[in-house]
Amino acid sequence: MTSTPTAGKAGRRRDPEKDAQILQATLDVLAETDYADVTIELVAARAGAGRxxxxxxxxGKDELILAAIACTDSADLGPDGLPDTGTLRSDLLALLDPNWMGGSERRLRILSSVSAMITRTPSAVDAVTKAIVDPSTAAYRFLIQRAVDRGEYALPHNLDALAQVIPSMAAYRAFFMQQVVDEEFMLSIIDGVVLAALREPSAANR
Amino acid sequence: MTSTPTAGKAGRRRDPEKDAQILQATLDVLAETDYADVTIELVAARAGAGRxxxxxxxxGKDELILAAIACTDSADLGPDGLPDTGTLRSDLLALLDPNWMGGSERRLRILSSVSAMITRTPSAVDAVTKAIVDPSTAAYRFLIQRAVDRGEYALPHNLDALAQVIPSMAAYRAFFMQQVVDEEFMLSIIDGVVLAALREPSAANR
DNA sequence: AGATTGCGGCACTGTGTAGTGCCGTATTAG
DNA sequence: CTAATACGGCACTACACAGTGCCGCAATCT
Structure with missing residues (x-):
């Protein structure tokens, strides 16, 4: 009711810009340091705001971080933001360049920082799942499904499992092994696992 | 030189039992809570020791945790501890029961807790890699290689990538999705990804 | 025995940070 | 105008934990 900006109240209005600036600053800090090292002080300074x-x-801190996660930009993982190169292989590879390095590498860092929070704040699981995990899986599922639809491959035995392969393995490598998710690695997964698990459609192809 | 227990020194000897008890307690606490919540106080109490x-x-704290990680018991992941049921599928599945739930679930929790430490302590990466990541991958690589050797499957295009599939996907699920790594999930990976990516050997099989 | 070191328990210091209160200033309604 | 609210900056409290010193006791060497 009184949540509209123009409520019949006196006084200065809250700057809607600030909300976005603070949440962005939170994500920045989260992407750079660990959850435990995210201090309100740091976020405030980064956002040019007072505590x-x-x-x-x-x-408090947890609510702030949850809100920040929820507003992670995953627009590039929607059907409209995904590459459409003609073959599944180059689609998957195309997701690496401005995406893994621009969007998804950031997502991965955030995911990694928030992992510490996940173990103790149950609601963090939902936030992370909705904002990061599900969109990633959905993107890969979409690409594979489209390749199947266009007759490039037969419908796999378990599409959901296959769609999780790349996010899982990329996260594992970046996260636990602290190694770069580069083209060489992506190719080894794409060719060695994902495409290897897919079969040509029953009708002869090429 | 003077490091042998019976050095020509007066005074009470250090109890070698205590080292083990403290390291075990550290791993216990690490498996139950997050890295940031691991207090020396807690470890000491658990080990029945003074700080x-x-x-x-x-x-200090970091040295302790690194030492604890290094002594994680991964004997069950050596060739002698691995199942040998006759088929790759049941070998992989057998690794779930007393292992994922007994040994590897614990390893996974520890892995998850230490992840926060990884991002800031470079040496933690080595410790985790040596104690947990490498042994796991090696175990799966061994099982697949053995199946290839016995003629169950052809040598895959990329054995290393395939060997990482299960640890990666299990970690991703347990860790970021906070869902159980149960038989149903394992089967979906085994059948939907790993075995799907393997081909029968050139000579007709069965 | 006497000296020396390990051990658990307690108290203490130092540090970092969440969260709050206050102040001066800016914005907006009436 | 006045009142009310937002804002940045500063100071303050409360708390948790790392790390240290001290005490009394136990074990082991000469």
């Missing part, structure tokens, strides 16, 4: 401005909007 | 006894043996 009060943060506490006025969110209950 | 001094810990600080006398290790420089």
């Amino acid at each position: 009060h401005t943060i506490y006025r909007r969110w209950e | 001094h006894t810990i600080y006398r043996r290790w420089e």
